[in-house]
């Protein structure tokens with residue numbers, strides 16, 4: 001599958017690198033306002049390709065994305081230390097007004113995969129601007145937060161994060177909701193596994209993991225200016241399930257008819273993803289605290305999305 005990437009900065013180039021390393025895409029086209037940057041990123045990544053795959057990686061313009069199955073949008077501004085994702089909204093909405101029409105003209109059949117922040121509201125905006133059905137406009141949503149949750153839980157339980165089945169729901173951002181009540185390890189509920197393993201998940205452990213997941217981006221941005229390897233791998237993972245029609249369950253964002261009592265809102269729940277985009281939403285069983293928090297997260301996202309004209 002050919003993949004176009006609009007925005008060849010840290011996130012776009014990391015996604016291209018992860019895609020090339022996994023050998024998922026036959027061709028990757030990097031497009032950026034800064035053509036020299038796109039060219040340099042493409043050359044650098046293409047020099048890694050002979051070690052692992054046969055992916056053609058090149059810089060180009062929108063027209064070069066013709067025939068792409070997926071277009072990743074990672075263009076726009078990113079957070080400065082201490083800045084929230086929501087503070088990027090006005091600037092990145094303007095970027096999307098500029099790029100969505102050009103993408104549709106070049107690759108009308110492509111699925112859109114949104115990474116730019118605030119990703120849930122950018123997914124809503126991309127859906128409105130494109131006029132595409134919501135199933136074809138996928139926000140990376142909480143795929144990264146879910147990976148962070150599984151990583152920290154796995155570390156606490158001393159097992160592989162791939163054997164932890166737990167999801168972060170709602171906003172990719174400060175109001176996100178960690179799904180503790182339905183978390184599983186293998187086929188065993190989290191608390192039961194923790195007890196059997198002698199690694200209890202106490203209130204103190206929960207608070208520490210919650211802070212670690214919710215605060216990860218702020219901590220990394222303070223330390224090195226940006227986050228990109230995690231989301232790069234997450235975006236490649238989403239492209240893989242689309243390219244191979246794998247129907248994996250991933251927590252991603254999409255305009256959803258109804259979520260925790262809020263209608264027509266873009267936020268994350270686990271969803272089945274295949275070649276045509278989102279195939280099915282999974283409605284998780286939540287406890288009362290989680291349901292209230294998810295309602296608040298979805299309500300905030302909907303109100304903010306409504307404030308942005310397209």
Ligand SMILES: NC(=O)C1=CN([C@@H]2O[C@H](COP(=O)(O)OP(=O)(O)OC[C@H]3O[C@@H](n4cnc5c(N)ncnc54)[C@H](O)[C@@H]3O)[C@@H](O)[C@H]2O)C=CC1
Nearest residue numbers: 007009010011032033075076077078115116117119226231
């Ligand atoms: N969804 C997620 O989990 C994550 C999202 N992000 C978000 O991804 C976005 C990109 O972050 P970085 O790559 O670190 O930023 P960056 O500044 O390294 O790259 C952004 C690129 O977009 C380009 N650009 C800006 N306007 C453009 C336009 N109209 N057309 C084409 N290219 C344009 C810039 O020239 C720049 O190269 C940010 O909004 C950031 O907050 C970052 C990490 C995780």
Ligand SMILES: CC(=O)C(=O)O
Nearest residue numbers: 085117144216217227
């Ligand atoms: C920057 C961002 O959204 C993240 O790393 O979660």
